[in-house]
Amino acid sequence: MNISFTQNPNPKQKPASASELKFGTIFTDHMFVMDYEEGRGWYDPRIVPYAPISLDPATMCLHYAQEVFEGMKAYKSPAGELCLFRPEENFKRLNRSSARICIPPLDVDFCIEAVKELVKADSGWMPEWDDTSLYIRPFIIATDKKLGVHPASHYLFMIILSPVGSYYPEGINPVKIYVEDNYVRAVPGGTGFAKAGGNYAGSLLAQQEAAKKGYAQVLWLDGNSHKYIEEVGAMNVFFVIDNEVVTPALTGSILPGITRMSAIEIMRSWGLKVTERAVTVDEIYDAGANGRLKEMFGTGTAAVISPVGELMHSGRQLVINGGKIGEITMKLYNQLTGIQFGKGQDDLGWSVKI
Ligand code: PLP
Ligand code: COI
Secondary structure (H helix, E strand, C coil), rough: CCCCCCCCCCCCCCCHHHCCCCHHHHCEEEEEEEEEEECCCCEEEEEECCCCCCCCCHHHHHHHEEEEEEEEEEEEEECCCEEEEEEHHHHHHHHHHHHHHCCCCCCHHHHHHHHHHHHCCHHHHHCCCCCCCEEEEEEEECCCCCCCCCCCEEEEEEEEEEECCCCCCCCCCCCEEECCEEECCCCCCCCCCCCCCHHHHCCHHHHHHHHCCCEEEHHHHHCCCCCCCEEEECCCCCCCCCCEEEEECCCCCCCCCHHHHHHHHHHHHHEEEEEEEECEEHHHHHHHHCEEEEEEEECCCCCEEEEEEEEEEEEEEEHHHHHHHHHHHHHHHHHHHHHHHCCCCCCCCCCCEE
C-alpha cells in the first residue's frame, strides 16, 4: 500500500528549550491516518496535516472504549541518524491488544513503514537536547455510529508524534510510589495485558489519590489477594534482592513491557541472575527490613529506567537504597539509553534506522 502525503501548509512553532517539553503536550505538524471497513480491510493510508478529527456523538469508542494504543520513541544518534527501538515488538503487542478487544490486526511491517515515513516527514521536530526524543503514539479507535454493545466494523488507525523529555519531573532521580491495596487495575482473564485505553481510565482515581499524598504513581497488587506485586501505572518493576534481580512474572494481568523484556536480556548478558516469578509485597518489605533489598526500579518507554526510592504500603514507609539511585539501575539506564540513542554497542540489533 502506498502512503499518500499532504504537506502541512501552516507548520507550528517548535519548542525552543527542553523545559517546554512537558510529557505529551506538544504535537508535530503531521499525523498518519488509515481506515478499516469490514470486508474491505485497512485502506487509504495517508500522512496529513495534524488536525482535530470529527466524530459523530454515537461513535462507539466514545461509549465502550474499544480502543488500543502503543507507546514508542524515535531517537537521534550522535551521527544524526534517526532510529527506532524494537518497533516490531510494539506492533506485535498492538495486535495482541487488538485481538483481546475484537479489533482487526494490522500488518507489522507496514506499520513500521508508516512510522518511519511520519518521523521522516516531521524529522525537524526531533528534539536535540540531552535525554529528549520523539514519542510515537499509534492508536486504533472503533468508529461505527451505534449504541449496541458489539465489536465495530469500522476503525481508524492513527499515529501522532510528540517531542518529549523525561516522563517524571524527577528525571533520573528516584520516585516515590504508593502501593495500592484498595483499588485494582486488572484481574486474571481481564484486559491487563492489553494496552487498552479502558485500563488507564480505571487507574486514574487511585493515581489521583496517591498524587495528593505526594506519590508519583501507584504500584498495583493482584486483583484477587492484593498480596502479589504486578506493575506501576506506566512501568514494569524490578527488585534487586541480594545478588538476584526479581520481577513479577507475566500472568496475563500485567502489561508485557518491551523495556522490561530488553532489561531482562541486558542484565542476563552481564551474567546477573534475573528471575521472573510471583513476588509479594510482604517479601519486599521483609527484604527491606533485613537489608537484602538493594534496589528497585521501573521500566517503560516513557519512563525509561526509573529508580524507586520509597514505597508506602498500608501506612508503612520503605526507603530503598537510602532514596538514591542504585548501581544496577544506573548501569542499566546507561546501557539501554546507549543503544536507543545509537551511542553504545547494539549487539542484538535492537536499534532500527529510519
Ligand atoms: N506497564 C504499563 C501499564 C504501561 O503503560 C507501560 C508503558 O507502556 C509499561 C508497563 C511499560 O511498557 P513498555 O516498556 O513497553 O513501554
Ligand atoms: C509508554 O511508556 O509509552 C506509555 O504508554 C506509558 C504511559 C504514557 C501510558
